[in-house]
Amino acid sequence: MPSDSHPISAVDRALVVLATLAQQGRAMTAVELMDKTQLSQSTLYRQLASLKRWGFVLEMEGCYAPGPLSLQLALGFDMASHLVQHARADMIVLAQQSQESVGLVVAVNGQAICIDMIESRQALRCSFEKGRSVPLQKGASAKCLLAHLPAGAISASLETTADQPGQPLADVLAELSAIRKVGFVVSDGEVDPGVWGVSAPLFGMGKRALGVLTLMAPSVRVHGKHSPLIQMTVVTAARISRSLSTQ
Secondary structure (H helix, E strand, O other), X not given: OOOOOOOOOHHHXXXXXXXXXXXXXXXXXXXXXXXXXXXOHHHHHHHHHHHHHHOOEEEEOOEEEEOXXXXXXHHHHHHHOHHHHHHHHHHHHHHHHHOOEEEEEEEEOOEEEEEEEEOOOOOOOOOOOOOOEEEOOOOHHXXXXXXXXXXXXXXXXXXXXXXXXXXXXXXXXXXXXXXXXXXXXXXXXXXXXXXXXXEEEEEOHHHOXXXXXXXXXXXXXXXXXXXXXXXXXXXXXXXXXXXXXXX
16 A cells, blocks of 8 residues: 555545455454555544545444445446446356356456355355455466456566565466466465355457456365366356457
């Protein structure tokens, strides 16, 4: 997150606060917000006061959370989102065929964000809910998104994690190249223990990657079903991509 020493405007600082609250997915104390945003106490409280006046933030017992106006923005996004509109019908069919949860995930500022979710009707199901975000590092959705970003965006994303333990850079780049060739990614327990997932890219006009379609299920339920679930997901993603590329 930007710090006070950076030449950013008050609007930027307010958006940093909102983005932090959205990414954490829970109410946060001022101390937690200062730690995450790197804003000083005085600057943070100024932004919170303004956001509260406008209804973007609510304060509850010393903690802060997205307010009702944020919900209105989310509703407007659902109604206007081109990607959601084109993907939802096929997502519903895939969820019914597979009897598992199906998510629509996009990359924003180094995060994989779930913008739509069709939940499995089974009692034991995954808990990756709409609005949740995770870094572009682990898991089928994140890796598939990262693999299909422009080269400059891939480099920038990998630079932010260069100081963290993990695969050598050459191995990561080779893995991303393999993902692009194969056309899908499978992961098991990389983000949430006991959760298996497969992701396939969604392309718009000019073969520009717009997001990924992810089917997720409890690992214990997919033994012996990997191939058909992968095939269902890849075929559905191709169908959505055809729809997107003709608009």
